[in-house]
Amino acid sequence: MARIGVFVCHCGENISATVECDKVAQAAAGFPGVVHSIDYKYMCSDPGQNMIREAIREKNLTGVVVASCSPRMHEPTFRQACSEAGLNPFLCEMANLREHCSWVHEKGEATTKKAIDLVRMMVEKVKRNQPLYPIRVPVTKTALVVGGGIAGIQAALDIANGGNKVIMVEREPSIGGHMSQLSETFPTLDCSQCILTPRMVEVAQHPNITLYTYAELIGLDGFIGNFKAKIRKKAKSVDEKICTGCALCTTKCPQKKIPSEFNEGLGKRTAIYVPFPQAVPNKPVIDKDHCTYYKTGKCKICEKVCPAQAIRFDQPDEIVEVAVGAVVIATGFTIHQTGFFPEYGYGRYPDVLTGLQFERLASASGPTLGEIRRPSDGKIPETIVFISCAGSRDPAKGIEYCSKICCMYIAKHAMLYQHKVHHGKSYVFYMDIRAGGKMYEEFVRRAITEDQVNYVRGRVSKIYERDGKLIVKGVDTLMGAEAVEIEADMVVLATAGIANPGAEELAQTLHVSYDGHHFFSEAHPKLRPVETNTAGIFLAGACQALKDIPESVAQASGAAGKVNILFSKSELTREPLIAVVNRSAPPEYSTCVGCFLCQPACPYQAIEKEEIKDRSGKVIKTVARVNPGLCQGCGTCVAFCRSKSIDIQGYTHEQVLAEVMAVLEND
Amino acid sequence: MNEYQTIAAGLLSSGTAAMVIGYSEGSAKRVRPVFFTRPEEASTLVFDSRCVQNIAVYLTKKEIRTEGKIAIIASLPVMRSIIQLASEHQLSEEKIIVIGITPSGEVKQFNGFDALDAYVSSTTIEIEARYREKIEQVEKMTLTERWNFWKNELSACFKCYACRAACPMCYCTRCTVEMNQPQWIPVPSHTLGNFEWHIMRAMHLAGRCVDCNACAEACPLGIPFNLLTKQMILQFKKDFGGYNPSLKGLNILSSYLPDDKENFIQ
Numbered sequence: 001m002a003r004i005g006v007f008v009c010h011c012g013e014n015i016s017a018t019v020e021c022d023k024v025a026q027a028a029a030g031f032p033g034v035v036h037s038i039d040y041k042y043m044c045s046d047p048g049q050n051m052i053r054e055a056i057r058e059k060n061l062t063g064v065v066v067a068s069c070s071p072r073m074h075e076p077t078f079r080q081a082c083s084e085a086g087l088n089p090f091l092c093e094m095a096n097l098r099e100h101c102s103w104v105h106e107k108g109e110a111t112t113k114k115a116i117d118l119v120r121m122m123v124e125k126v127k128r129n130q131p132l133y134p135i136r137v138p139v140t141k142t143a144l145v146v147g148g149g150i151a152g153i154q155a156a157l158d159i160a161n162g163g164n165k166v167i168m169v170e171r172e173p174s175i176g177g178h179m180s181q182l183s184e185t186f187p188t189l190d191c192s193q194c195i196l197t198p199r200m201v202e203v204a205q206h207p208n209i210t211l212y213t214y215a216e217l218i219g220l221d222g223f224i225g226n227f228k229a230k231i232r233k234k235a236k237s238v239d240e241k242i243c244t245g246c247a248l249c250t251t252k253c254p255q256k257k258i259p260s261e262f263n264e265g266l267g268k269r270t271a272i273y274v275p276f277p278q279a280v281p282n283k284p285v286i287d288k289d290h291c292t293y294y295k296t297g298k299c300k301i302c303e304k305v306c307p308a309q310a311i312r313f314d315q316p317d318e319i320v321e322v323a324v325g326a327v328v329i330a331t332g333f334t335i336h337q338t339g340f341f342p343e344y345g346y347g348r349y350p351d352v353l354t355g356l357q358f359e360r361l362a363s364a365s366g367p368t369l370g371e372i373r374r375p376s377d378g379k380i381p382e383t384i385v386f387i388s389c390a391g392s393r394d395p396a397k398g399i400e401y402c403s404k405i406c407c408m409y410i411a412k413h414a415m416l417y418q419h420k421v422h423h424g425k426s427y428v429f430y431m432d433i434r435a436g437g438k439m440y441e442e443f444v445r446r447a448i449t450e451d452q453v454n455y456v457r458g459r460v461s462k463i464y465e466r467d468g469k470l471i472v473k474g475v476d477t478l479m480g481a482e483a484v485e486i487e488a489d490m491v492v493l494a495t496a497g498i499a500n501p502g503a504e505e506l507a508q509t510l511h512v513s514y515d516g517h518h519f520f521s522e523a524h525p526k527l528r529p530v531e532t533n534t535a536g537i538f539l540a541g542a543c544q545a546l547k548d549i550p551e552s553v554a555q556a557s558g559a560a561g562k563v564n565i566l567f568s569k570s571e572l573t574r575e576p577l578i579a580v581v582n583r584s585a586p587p588e589y590s591t592c593v594g595c596f597l598c599q600p601a602c603p604y605q606a607i608e609k610e611e612i613k614d615r616s617g618k619v620i621k622t623v624a625r626v627n628p629g630l631c632q633g634c635g636t637c638v639a640f641c642r643s644k645s646i647d648i649q650g651y652t653h654e655q656v657l658a659e660v661m662a663v664l665e666n667d
Numbered sequence: 668m669n670e671y672q673t674i675a676a677g678l679l680s681s682g683t684a685a686m687v688i689g690y691s692e693g694s695a696k697r698v699r700p701v702f703f704t705r706p707e708e709a710s711t712l713v714f715d716s717r718c719v720q721n722i723a724v725y726l727t728k729k730e731i732r733t734e735g736k737i738a739i740i741a742s743l744p745v746m747r748s749i750i751q752l753a754s755e756h757q758l759s760e761e762k763i764i765v766i767g768i769t770p771s772g773e774v775k776q777f778n779g780f781d782a783l784d785a786y787v788s789s790t791t792i793e794i795e796a797r798y799r800e801k802i803e804q805v806e807k808m809t810l811t812e813r814w815n816f817w818k819n820e821l822s823a824c825f826k827c828y829a830c831r832a833a834c835p836m837c838y839c840t841r842c843t844v845e846m847n848q849p850q851w852i853p854v855p856s857h858t859l860g861n862f863e864w865h866i867m868r869a870m871h872l873a874g875r876c877v878d879c880n881a882c883a884e885a886c887p888l889g890i891p892f893n894l895l896t897k898q899m900i901l902q903f904k905k906d907f908g909g910y911n912p913s914l915k916g917l918n919i920l921s922s923y924l925p926d927d928k929e930n931f932i933q
Binding site: 588591593594595596597598599600601622640642643644653654657658 | 755756757838839840841842843846848849851871917918920921922
């Protein structure tokens with residue numbers, strides 16, 4: 001028989017001001033199965049908790065109902081108290097008399113009656129509670145970091161410095177990402193590579209980090225603490241262990257006219273190449289799509305000149321499977337190319353550049369060694385126009401969001417230009433200047449006041465070429481919407497930042513959700529910004545939404561912190577409020593008929609197939625099984641199961657129906 | 668012997684199939700399902716417009732599962748049922764040979780589910796005009812009128828569960844209606860309980876019903892509860908472009924596609 005104790009809390013006057021707590025306790029004493037019922041001013045206080053503990057011991061309670069505040073507030077407190085008195089903590093339930101009753105109703109009989117109903121519901125529920133035990137899941141203390149840009153690098157270093165192993169996967173031949181392409185960084189104008197490359201080297205040398213460059217994540221199975229990742233290491237055609245990185249091969253390769261990705265097409269590279277001099281690892285790879293040998297079967301010059309004999313034309317792609325406990329996605333972003341804009345010449349004009357191309361021109365390691373010169377004729381531009389919001393904040397083009405970083409880098413670009421070309425004239429066409437950030441507004445002001453950058457508030461409708469000049473037709477909305485025409489030598493478009501191609505497929509591989517623009521979705525926009533909805537998978541950097549470097553680094557450290565918290569114990573403990581598929585006596589074994597329609601309904605991929613076998617190993621029946629590591633207890637499968645074979649522990653069909661009937665049958 | 672009889676006899680005499688399920692002449696000019704294992708019995712097989720019972724219902728029965736390889740005479744609804752059951756992991760390919768008879772009378776033998784799936788996918792489930800008209804009529808009613816319409820129809824039901832027995836999709840070993848901890852559906856056949864039963868049955872067929880009408884044919888009282896499942900099929904067509912039983916596709920109600928309309932949230 002059930003022996004239930006009811007403990008009604010006044011919560012100071014929070015509850016007792018409108019609910020007659022003594023009457024609630026008296027009424028509860030009369031409920032079938034209730035053997036102890038009292039009210040007290042502060043149940044959560046030490047004496048209050050003692051009352052619960054003593055009642056459990058003295059009256060041998062089999063269940064406890066605390067009628068007080070929201071379980072969000074004090075469920076852990078009261079469950080702990082029960083546990084200390086030897087009662088399974090999941091035999092303790094709370095009736096929310098504060099948020100659900102006293103705070104929302106006037107004082108009166110009906111309010112007290114509602115409070116009594118709420119208690120009755122929980123009494124009926126707790127009678128049907130079963131003792132539950134926390135789920136323990138082992139943790140593999142290795143993290144997988146996907147993407148080796150600044151976010152991935154920061155996350156990897158923080159996790160590794162926390163004493164845990166890291167596997168970093170980077171798609172390109174070198175880590176570094178977009179930050180390695182930048183010239184200077186706002187708002188301090190310190191050299192991007194100078195602050196980045198030491199970190200890249202640290203990643204390569206860190207004893208806790210395994211680096212796979214020129215590699216892709218092709219599969220991820222498992223669940224928090226216990227993922228299995230499948231990585232495809234693309235063949236570099238170079239034996240990394242032997243290669244000394246002397247780069248002699250790259251000087252002799254006959255294919256010299258391949259547009260360099262690192263230089264955004266403004267420079268050329270060879271087919272066997274190191275993307276940039278500071279690359280990590282600083283060893284070449286052969287680009288099979290452009291290599292003469294792979295295309296025609298003849299050449300092998302690199303093999304002949306290699307002093308270490310490290311070239312391996314027959315090297316196959318390698319599939320590596322690794323066990324990891326957590327994943328940090330840091331795959332970054334890309335930008336629209338100039339070809340996206342019909343009004344700005346569809347990419348036909350060589351002197352209309354993207355912001356990233358301008359970075360390469362301004363960079364000391366770039367194709368012009370930092371001199372700003374026109375790609376068309378190599379002349380130094382006398383007049384330069386920067387256009388912000390190229391594609392961003394433009395629902396007509398399908399990108400309604402603000403790309404966030406452009407206002408700042410445009411100010412930086414204009415500044416860098418003025419610093420390098422003292423007599424030059426620079427114009428910035430803008431919609432608004434969004435410079436929210438530490439020292440950001442000051443930075444933009446500096447560009448306007450100290451460096452004489454002309455900011456024109458208005459849009460540019462058209463760019464066309466005339467006599468070697470780019471004619472920029474726009475409007476100045478602060479000068480009475482006056483038409484403006486500028487003869488420019490160079491135009492830089494702050495093109496919209498967009499999700500990487502392949503982001504959608506990656507999200508599907510990792511089973512994380514993503515938004516309409518294919519940026520990965522965080523679990524909560526404010527309170528869980530680095531987690532995804534899939535436990536154990538975290539986000540860092542611009543793959544979640546466009547971010548500048550400081551924000552990316554901050555989020556990466558946040559993600560790393562989350563990973564290190566996860567890895568701080570060898571076992572994960574989770575609340576057992578998860579779905580379970582029932583079991584029954586043979587010959588049925590379970591009422592589950594194994595239709596597996598619940599499988600696609602589960603947002604967490606928690607439903608597996610389980611074969612029930614006889615002693616000889618013959619499969620008698622295949623039923624669904626909920627993986628306790630993956631299940632988040634959302635209950636979608638429960639609603640979907642026709643035969644009602646799945647229940648959420650702690651919220652079973654029986655318990656919930658008992659609660660409902662407790663209200664209905666008393667009206 | 669005609670084509671399907673010859674095929675059935677051949678499958679049995681060669682030992683390819685252990686049993687054939689089909690239809691034969693019954694009493695009072697009605698057909699009845701027949702299960703036979705000897706080739707000479709194949710000549711008793713009939714197939715005509717009277718064969719409306721969905722014999723796919725037998726394929727999930729324990730007694731049939733243990734018989735070895737089964738050949739089944741299958742009308743289009745039966746073929747659809749087989750694919751739907753296969754997509755729900757209830758049938759195994761190695762144990763079933765389908766002797767399909769298309770609506771135009773063509774006999775097609777399917778040895779694997781892939782070919783059957785391809786054939787079924789090439790057809791579409793169409794709701795007959797007379798049912799569409801009736802559904803439109805019901806949808807035009809006010810809420811009170813509609814309630815009264817269904818109260819009138821469903822009050823007759825005495826819960827014989829013939830509809831459930833006739834449906835190939837009702838293969839659960841423990842039906843919700845038989846659960847008593849807690850008791851979801853009241854046992855007595857009062858009007859409210861009848862409502863609960865028929866609404867539940869319809870909802871359990873959402874996205875799975877192949878529109879074979881076997882349930883309505885089986886009802887001794889002629890209650891038109893198949894309007895419910897037919898209405899859902901029309902609704903799916905409107906909202907999600909319809910569905911067809913398929914081994915490749917996802918169940919229409921438990922899967923999400925980015926271009927699904929969400930116009931029910933307003």
